[in-house]
Amino acid sequence: MARIKDVAAQAGVSVATVSRVLNDSPSVTEETRSRVYAAMTALNYVPNAVARSLRTEATRTLGLIIGDILNPFFTELARAVEDGAREAGYTVVIGNADERADQQDHYVRTLLEQRVDGLLICPTAEVTPLIEEVARGGRPLVFLDRTLPGLDVPSVRADGTEAIRRLAGHLRALGHRRVAFISGPGTLSTGRERTRAFLMAAAETGLEVPPEYVRVGDFRAGSGQALTAALLDLPEPPEVIFLGDNLMALGALDEIRKRGLRIPGDIGLASFDDVPWFSHTDPPVTAISQPTAELGRGAVRVLLDILGGRRADSVVLPAHLVVRESCGEARPHARPPDGHDRTPDGHPDTPDGHEVRPDGHGDTPDAVVGRGTA
Amino acid sequence: MARIKDVAAQAGVSVATVSRVLNDSPSVTEETRSRVYAAMTALNYVPNAVARSLRTEATRTLGLIIGDILNPFFTELARAVEDGAREAGYTVVIGNADERADQQDHYVRTLLEQRVDGLLICPTAEVTPLIEEVARGGRPLVFLDRTLPGLDVPSVRADGTEAIRRLAGHLRALGHRRVAFISGPGTLSTGRERTRAFLMAAAETGLEVPPEYVRVGDFRAGSGQALTAALLDLPEPPEVIFLGDNLMALGALDEIRKRGLRIPGDIGLASFDDVPWFSHTDPPVTAISQPTAELGRGAVRVLLDILGGRRADSVVLPAHLVVRESCGEARPHARPPDGHDRTPDGHPDTPDGHEVRPDGHGDTPDAVVGRGTA
DNA sequence: TACCCTCATGAAATCGATTACATGGAGGAC
């Protein structure tokens, strides 16, 4: 493979000049420049980013560690991160923690060895010694989606409190009283926050939530299914089950379908996270939609701010309730022959403040910014 | 950041010795080894993979270029590739071509600059000059899912011919005659092969497929929706529409739902690609399932074979028909109170040879191997 | 013509690891 030295020889110049051409230095004659370009194409020269990085101490690469690559929320997030990074000329290396702290740490180590310029982490557990070391070491680091307490690391995440409050109101308005919540692990900030928000909203709204109605899953399909089964087997099962993320909702759908129960007639269902196919299930699922794209791009922006030596603020974006039919929204029996059978589209904010959106595509929420982490 | 030189000083040895410890060389005293380890932890030493790669000419990194990161088929594929690579001690850098040849080439260039040890590419278009150069240059390269003609590059892909034949039989058995196909671009091997397989199967089975029933989409939701609309607007619309991939099926569902048509009563639907949520749509979608995990891990294995200097064979794995309800399978009107409302689970191969699988989870198919590409 | 300034270019050090080769001490054989 051709090296810069070969290009220099072919063009009859020094390696320094070739390097200047590579880096668009202004102090190169137009004539020399074109001779160098000619040599590069003649030799099929591909600059060696490894050598460049060794010298410049920069890889123009960002590391992203997500919780679970099979979770569409994280893949959407990853896509947004990639988009933002590419626009800024960065490559992204993705690590899949598979919701395991050891695997998360494995990727942190690998990415540090690879000398990524900065890290975006969706932390999978509580503070590990390695994460703490990275944070204290002052390495460019941003938490995404989830945060860790006690570290001075900016974070970019969504806040579902208001959306959950609206969901509670929606359920109450439909006449439901007994609502269960299957949350995520208490070791994750998202798990804790959603539980707290749900309990608060339930109390405010007057929903009945006995202790056995609050279960802790692991944000994966299996636990959603198992815990749904447990709830359905209670002497007095809930009228509605609210799932803490889209994978557990998938598991819940499996369990409900397996039992031959009808939604929302026999059991109502709602989910945190909105995914494209929620509008195609039987029936479409009422969900809380996170501004995934804005989260991903926002996190890249914050990280690039740190890399650029600018001040980095944490970002909190609101999540939105998307009402569909899975909690008992009226479903017309006769469909009009010519078109929509539900509320028409086009950002219709209903009087009680939530969004009725049969198609599941989002709008751009406004950002709430604050300094550092709690 | 601590360098190998600092560790050497701290441990009172030379850098060569530290390097030997890093690389598990046997010729280091146990006592020296532990002194070096102590120094490394004391200094929080993280080896610099950039410097190592420059010297060893190996990055232990594989490049993967997928067609579209929003397509669950490709994200599943990516996950399988990552799993396989991690087990072998490799990191994967993913590039998202977004189904655009220029973006694909952009990532090829970037990955070459990063000196990945090998490339896995799901080619997004016909042979570009860059791809040809890479192939001719003898760089470790494997095509995944899609292939390109005329290049001596091994490929790992699924063959849907038999599954499509079974789908045709299934449709015929249900009494359908007029079946339309929305294919992928003719520039992609998968688009061409699926069209050819469908036309062959239709002819064999006695389905009516006038030219206006065969449309060419781009494997993305938008085209699935638009082309479904076009088919439904025909003077004599088809009884069933078969979509060439899961994203176009999503678009078709959107269009059908928008028009208030019922599936399968008003229009039947089937899809190439199976995704987890197809069993939760209204109604569950009959689909052709590709052995995604085996494809991804198989491709890594082939690439590692090339890297290890072993002979590399192309791999072709069969796809499977998964019958659900969207083409007219009988749906019970009364559900039993205690459980399943459809065919029971457990790998039931029905007499006519296809799999009836309400849950959408797969089995391991047998591999068909052959030398090189066509 | 002499002097100085500008600017394009080149020579060589450098980044942090690996590794071929050199070295020296311990131990065994005679």
Place this chain on the structure above:
DNA sequence: GTCCTCCATGTAATCGATTTCATGAGGGTA
């Protein structure tokens, strides 16, 4: 006691780029 061997360790070259500093040609001015 001498010599040879083996083996743990050290010295220094190397990978391919960037970058600092030196250099010399060319041009403008007095």
